[in-house]
Amino acid sequence: MASTKTDLLTVVEPAPDRRPDLLGLTRPNLEALLDRVGVGRKHAKRVFRGLHGRRLPLHAIPDLGRHAAVIADATRQASVTVESSQRSDDGTEKLVFRMADGARVEGVLIPMRAGRVTLCVSSQVGCAMACRFCATGTMGLSRGLEAGEIVAQVHAAIERVAASGDQLRNIVFMGMGEPLHHYPATRDAVRILRDDAGPCFKARHITVSTVGVVPKMRQFARDFDGRVQLALSLHAGTDATRQAIIPLAARYDMAALRRACLDHPLPGTRKLMIEYVVLPGVNDGEAEIDALAEWTRDLPCLVNLIPFNPFVGAPFRAPTAAEVTRVGAQLRGRRVPHSIRWPRGRGVAGACGQLALEGVAAN
Numbered sequence: 001m002a003s004t005k006t007d008l009l010t011v012v013e014p015a016p017d018r019r020p021d022l023l024g025l026t027r028p029n030l031e032a033l034l035d036r037v038g039v040g041r042k043h044a045k046r047v048f049r050g051l052h053g054r055r056l057p058l059h060a061i062p063d064l065g066r067h068a069a070v071i072a073d074a075t076r077q078a079s080v081t082v083e084s085s086q087r088s089d090d091g092t093e094k095l096v097f098r099m100a101d102g103a104r105v106e107g108v109l110i111p112m113r114a115g116r117v118t119l120c121v122s123s124q125v126g127c128a129m130a131c132r133f134c135a136t137g138t139m140g141l142s143r144g145l146e147a148g149e150i151v152a153q154v155h156a157a158i159e160r161v162a163a164s165g166d167q168l169r170n171i172v173f174m175g176m177g178e179p180l181h182h183y184p185a186t187r188d189a190v191r192i193l194r195d196d197a198g199p200c201f202k203a204r205h206i207t208v209s210t211v212g213v214v215p216k217m218r219q220f221a222r223d224f225d226g227r228v229q230l231a232l233s234l235h236a237g238t239d240a241t242r243q244a245i246i247p248l249a250a251r252y253d254m255a256a257l258r259r260a261c262l263d264h265p266l267p268g269t270r271k272l273m274i275e276y277v278v279l280p281g282v283n284d285g286e287a288e289i290d291a292l293a294e295w296t297r298d299l300p301c302l303v304n305l306i307p308f309n310p311f312v313g314a315p316f317r318a319p320t321a322a323e324v325t326r327v328g329a330q331l332r333g334r335r336v337p338h339s340i341r342w343p344r345g346r347g348v349a350g351a352c353g354q355l356a357l358e359g360v361a362a363n
């Protein structure tokens with residue numbers, strides 16, 4: 001018989017709270033939960049609208065009565081607070097979000113035209129992918145965020161933006177982490193953000209970025225029929241260059257990525273976004289751009305050139321504006337549709353590839 005005696009020095013950890021996170025439940029999952037706890041699925045739309053449409057705490061949702069206590073007992077609620085913020089000269093604002101367990105991630109608010117704002121949201125605490133041009137990649141992965149923790153970042157951003165009289169219009173999953181690594185959380189967060197009883201973001205206003213987790217790209221295509229924008233971080237024209245800067249490239253080569261992109265459904269005039277960080281002397285030579293042009297042939301896509309944003313210890317230098325426009329000219333000469341994303345938020349280490357919390361700042 002097993003002994004129940006506990007040594008004096010034994011540390012008794014609190015049991016992990018395995019109740020589902022209320023903010024991370026899609027509407028069908030919320031309906032199932034309300035059924036299970038005896039509240040009834042007919043209340044799900046009202047609860048969902050209160051939580052996500054009006055961003056109310058559970059107890060403040062009107063007409064729930066005793067049901068509020070039953071739901072509170074059966075669930076937990078992700079609490080995400082804005083711990084600090086820094087505003088860059090160009091109006092970009094970097095936010096540090098703190099999770100209930102103390103984990104912190106960064107997000108960036110980027111003002112667009114006419115009072116519209118884009119949120120660059122994080123999906124993981126750190127990142128396992130270790131891309132060499134990215135400060136987040138130097139942190140390693142602490143954990144994935146839950147769907148409710150992703151949604152709660154958006155809630156906080158909506159309120160912050162609304163307080164300035166602006167509107168949060170776009171969500172891009174390009175903050176800390178690889179969104180397809182902990183895919184179920186990303187999938188559920190996108191479903192919640194799109195729900196017309198919730199924040200109701202249009203599919204075309206949500207972009208999920210990936211460094212090329214091919215099986216999950218295919219799953220994402222099945223789950224959203226190509227309606228939610230996919231951005232592939234390609235960053236090279238050849239396998240050799242890609243493998244030198246992205247460790248995951250050893251698992252999924254350029255041919256596998258191209259097949260997944262060709263199979264990706266694209267409704268209407270929609271195009272795939274192909275992200276290409278310009279690394280002088282690494283991926284901007286004629287042969288590399290030739291290979292990139294060949295890779296994009298017959299693929300409805302837009303190549304987005306991103307000048308490398310430096311961070312302390314980075315093994316690359318930032319390109320000059322002339323170097324970036326030269327890559328643009330090389331693509332134009334090969335009839336590859338492209339645009340240039342000039343850096344926003346560099347002043348607060350909030351530009352692409354610079355998110356790494358304190359200890360790593362832009363140089």
Ligand code: SF4
Nearest residue numbers: 127129131134137177
């Ligand atoms: S670029 Fe994206 S996938 Fe690569 S290390 Fe940075 S956060 Fe991770």
